[in-house]
Amino acid sequence: MTGRVLHGTGVGRGAVIGPVVRVHSAPAVDPATRVGTDAADAHRLLDAAFTTVAQRLQQQADGASGTLREVLAATAQMAADPALRSQSLQRVDAGEPVVAAVDGVVDTFATMFEQAGGYLAERVTDLRSVRDRVVAEVLGVPAPGVPVLDRPSVVVAVDLAPADTATLDLERTLALVTSEGGPTGHTAIIAGQLGIPCLVQVTGATDLPEGTEIAVDAATGTVTVDPDDDVRAAVAERRAVLATLAEDTSAGATADGHQVALLANIGTAEDAERLTDAAVEGVGLFRTEVLFLGRDEAPSEEEQAATYTRALRALGDRKLVLRTLDAGADKPLPFVTQPGEENPALGVRGYRLVRRSRELLETQLRAAASAAREAGGELWVMAPMIATVDEAADFAALARAAGVTQVGVMVEVPSAALRARDVLHEVDFVSLGTNDLAQYAMATDRLRGELSDLLDPWQPAVLDLVAHTAEAGTDLGKPVGVCGESASDPLMALVLVGLGVSSLSMAPSAVPGVRMSLARHTLEQCRQIAGAARAARSAADARAACLALVDPEVRRVLALG
Structure with a gap:
């Protein structure tokens, strides 16, 4: 893949070079997996999971500011939505496995949001993030999202939910690259607010192996895999010029x-x-x-x-x-x-x-x-x-x-x-x-x-x-x-x-x-x-x-x- 160039839509003028760090995906779980000793126990576990996820998201919102606080608060409100919770619990009470119940309700809501379009269509990413966090909480496994960064890195994902951006280590996040999203979506808006170079709609981004060094250029909308000396020099020049400006x-x-x-x-x-x-x-x-x-x-x-x-x-x-x-x-x-x-x-x-x-x-x-x-x-x-x-x-x-x-x-x-x-x-x-x-x-x-x-x-x-x-x-x-x-x-x-x-x-x-x-x-x-x-x-x-x-x-x- 050396020298390969991927294209997307850039946010900002910045350019950086760094290793790829991929966002953790949602836990792969068979929807038929049973949780709890019986339906009543499953009900209790799921109810508690919704409460915990909503509280954690609200805590993240309270500790954030600006646009990030706004979108996190909206996601916390989604996790606390009575309809989402009650419909999931009703299906569990009827004997449906927890994961299948949550998946079914979220899919129904997601279809409604996509058909509505506008702001609600964008909220589908947040809705599925809530689902993944609730399922992880019920199963007792780590929540999906951005891993701990041990060095300056480029965060690559299908898309980032507000809850994911809340966990970013801004000192070590060089850039954001997503295969989905749009230039006016949450990821792009938050990247602009934070001054982080960002590319969205980059086909092939999630195929990049962990640790691969890439050059991200928001101005040209390009990701260059294993950049050569010329690309490195161009990135260095851009960074110097922007610092001077x-x-x-x-x-x-x-x-x-x-x-x-x-x-x-x-x-x-x-x-x-x-x-x-x-x-x-x-x-x-x-x-x-x-x-x-x-x-x-x-x-x-x-x-x-x-x-x-x-x-x-x-x-x-x-x-x-x-x-x-x-x-x-x-x-x-x-x-x-x-x-x-x-x-x-x-x-x-x-x-x-x-x-x-x-x-x-x-x-x-x-x-x-x-x-x-x-x-x-x-x-x-x-x-x-x-x-x-x-x-x-x-x-x-x-x-x-x-x-x-x-x-x-x-x-x-x-x-x-x-x-x-x-x-x-x-x-x-x-x-x-x-x-x-x-x-x-x-x-x-x-x-x-x-x-x-x-x-x-x-x-x-x-x-x-x-x-x-x-x-x-x-x-x-x-x-x-x-x-x-x-x-x-x-x-x-x-x-x-x-x-x-x-x-x-x-x-x-x-x-x-x-x-x-x-x-x-x-x-x-x-x-x-x-x-x-x-x-x-x-x-x-x-x-x-x-x-x-x-x-x-x-x-x-x-x-x-």
Whole structure:
């Protein structure tokens, strides 16, 4: 296999070389295996196993932060789900073996999730992780997951559940490589948050023998087996260049001085505190749902205010854009979610929760305004999943009545992009969520790896929606930001700025590459690059046309192609 190159989808710009360490698979057990002395004993063992797994996952969530805490809490909630447990126990009570009972129930739930699509389809990996952990607990064998690393290594797996990522030794994890997953899945998002190079959808990854030395290049999306001297030299050069870029703390701007705010995406107050010395100009997306997950009731106004105050104080005079609760049928919360929605991605989520629990939003807005009064700083608040001008106006009225001074909305539904001018007449700013915008514009589940070509952010139709929104912001003199994954792409960043986007929010590790790319191009060059992208007929043609116009040094340093 020496010199063989495997291909996948990369997350980040990093490159590393290290030995393969494979994630432990689930225990291979005959479903007919009997556990316990009788059905009653099997019932007791299985019930205890569900409780133990849920508690361990929640403990991991409590010890984590940011996005990792969010997804771990959601997985713990899944392990504690009454329906999953009760249906498994009912089958055991009927005489079915424990393993077969759990397998059968999980397969039923997995089929439902896959048919529902969207966020629930992604949760199938987590669901099966819960199953494997419960079965291992019942059998008294080690839980599947990442082994203890005795040296810096590349972790290779079919996919990683949140519970697996919680056990990663970050000091010794060089990179993550999976054969499944997607660029917006849990593994990729967490890797981006942690600044770890990551490749997903790498065919053949799980065939790599334990200990095999590989070179992982997130920028080019390649895994090279037993790399030669040339590959090693290229990796060393990339690492040195990225380290140098990270030393630049200047504000984001084009070569001719056009300012572009470079911001960070966070999930907790702890994440904000880690930005104390980071070269970012604030936070462009504070995912507040992390505070709500894993609870039987919403956090109090006082608890929310304390969390937001802490984040504001950590940032000092830098901007904090707080997104109100983005939850609902696709991120279930027991105190507000309506069960049984057939298509969660199109259901009651985000701002639409106001239809069911207006007080939930009003409490959060009062908490945000209270935090701004207590801590000072620059607090902006925006609502997710806005689809109409009336919704934008309603949210703006609620927010201003609560005392919020800078009010905005997310543009992630095509209808909001098409009516951006009217929306911006109601609010002070908008922020484009390009992941969901692509999903809804292309009628494609953003978690389906086989449809990734349709979800490519370079799709001209998606760029048209971004351009329409940015043009409205420019004409009205109001900020238009991007907080989706496309903001972290140094090449796409040039297009977005050329279209009129005024701020880019991303994982902090992506900021140096974007800063360098902007600094080597004038605003007029960015506009020319954006024009080339919109003139193309396909996503591949759009990227190629832009790449031909990029400064050669930027192309070489950032391995853009």
